[in-house]
Amino acid sequence: MGTRIGYTTGAFDLFHVGHLNILRHAREHCDYLIAGVASDEMLRTVKGVEPVIPTAERAEIVRSIIYVDDIYIETTGSKLDAWHNLHFTCFFKGDDWRGTEKGLRLERELATVGVDVVYFPYTVHTSSTVLRRALDALTRTEMAASR
Numbered sequence: 001m002g003t004r005i006g007y008t009t010g011a012f013d014l015f016h017v018g019h020l021n022i023l024r025h026a027r028e029h030c031d032y033l034i035a036g037v038a039s040d041e042m043l044r045t046v047k048g049v050e051p052v053i054p055t056a057e058r059a060e061i062v063r064s065i066i067y068v069d070d071i072y073i074e075t076t077g078s079k080l081d082a083w084h085n086l087h088f089t090c091f092f093k094g095d096d097w098r099g100t101e102k103g104l105r106l107e108r109e110l111a112t113v114g115v116d117v118v119y120f121p122y123t124v125h126t127s128s129t130v131l132r133r134a135l136d137a138l139t140r141t142e143m144a145a146s147r
Helices: 017-028 040-047 055-063 079-086 101-111 128-145
Strands: 005-010 032-038 070-074 090-094 116-120
Touching: 005 017, 005 070, 005 079, 017 032, 017 090, 017 116, 032 040, 032 055, 055 070, 070 079, 079 101, 090 101, 101 116
Parallel strands: 005 032, 005 090, 032 070, 090 116
Antiparallel strands: none
């Protein structure tokens, strides 16, 4: 069967247990795990999000996780672009994408190069979006208190 090279990707901004869970689950299902870290520019243009932690620091955090064998800085949203550079054999994603238009499109796209998409449980109680909102609320409260 050969070496099963896994790939998962994310912003990994405000690193939390959901990020750790996907990396742990992914590593359990492959021989070698590459974690894609979305660049600051990609987050701004593709997702409309301003990262809190810069790309280089997020990459260093992810690189230091025991489950990760290598990292790749994503500069486009295309998983086929990443595949052309990395030649992974399986792609891991949170199950919040399963059955969605984005998830189905991803499955079709990666199937053209023989890559399976494997879904893992999404950690509902913690997300970067929730953390970002909490930080924004704290900042607004602190600003109002300082007036």
